[in-house]
Amino acid sequence: MDRFVIEGGVPLKGEVRVAGAKNAVLKMMAAAILTDEPVLLRNVPRISDVAIMRETMADIGFGWTDVDEHTLALSDRGPEWLFVPLEAAMKMRSSFILLGPLLARHGRVIISNPGGDRIGRRPVDLHVEAMHALGAEIEYRNGYYFARAQRLRGARITFPYVTVMGTENAMLTATLADGTTVIENAALEPEVDDLIAMLVAMGARIAAPRRMSLRWRAWPSWAAWTTRSSATGSRPAPLPWARRRPGAR
Numbered sequence: 001m002d003r004f005v006i007e008g009g010v011p012l013k014g015e016v017r018v019a020g021a022k023n024a025v026l027k028m029m030a031a032a033i034l035t036d037e038p039v040l041l042r043n044v045p046r047i048s049d050v051a052i053m054r055e056t057m058a059d060i061g062f063g064w065t066d067v068d069e070h071t072l073a074l075s076d077r078g079p080e081w082l083f084v085p086l087e088a089a090m091k092m093r094s095s096f097i098l099l100g101p102l103l104a105r106h107g108r109v110i111i112s113n114p115g116g117d118r119i120g121r122r123p124v125d126l127h128v129e130a131m132h133a134l135g136a137e138i139e140y141r142n143g144y145y146f147a148r149a150q151r152l153r154g155a156r157i158t159f160p161y162v163t164v165m166g167t168e169n170a171m172l173t174a175t176l177a178d179g180t181t182v183i184e185n186a187a188l189e190p191e192v193d194d195l196i197a198m199l200v201a202m203g204a205r206i207a208a209p210r211r212m213s214l215r216w217r218a219w220p221s222w223a224a225w226t227t228r229s230s231a232t233g234s235r236p237a238p239l240p241w242a243r244r245r246p247g248a249r
Helices: 022-034 048-060 085-091 092-108 126-135 164-174 191-203
Strands: 039-042 062-066 069-077 108-112 137-141 144-148 156-157 181-185 205-208 213-217 228-231
Touching: 022 039, 022 069, 022 092, 022 191, 022 228, 048 062, 048 069, 048 085, 048 092, 085 137, 092 108, 092 126, 092 144, 092 164, 092 228, 108 164, 126 137, 126 156, 126 164, 164 181, 164 191, 191 205
Parallel strands: 039 228, 156 181
Antiparallel strands: 039 069, 062 069, 108 144, 137 144, 181 213, 205 213
């Protein structure tokens, strides 16, 4: 039987590279769909979820290049297949973040419900309700959402409880909607801040007039931006390496 023998009492020192947060990078990759200009993402972790998202976006019509070990370049080759299959959803639930940008940019998308077909309230219902508020028509059949939008318009979206990916999907959709969108009870995680910073770099006008409230306004020169963004470090990653200081609690 294998075992680990650990002898403590030795002071720790040195430096550790903190990989980018998965929950930031995946949403930033999805944001690249909103523009026809190239997007360069830095501090990208080498993990399976990033590879799955990269492959799923490639199937839709996005080109990608590994510039170096932690830098990813994305470019729009034109949509070939506005469809996110069940296979992608089964491998990675975060694939549902593609709903908002595909709907906003191309006006339609068919996307699988994460986890397949199920009876009763589904975990992404808040995402769908936000899309409805912005003017989308969405029908659910046999485990898939069929979404269409001829024209998205700004709206006031109030989530009954905080949802991180729901906030992010609403953010991505609202960025290309006409007029102003206000999201109440919005999530405030650092990964949301990363996505906001990227959208602002791409040309969006976003403000947080008060805690848990975000305000969007469409920006006419959106597609003219080439974006370079860097993901924040993963919050749990450095914890195993941290040394507890004397007297700390």
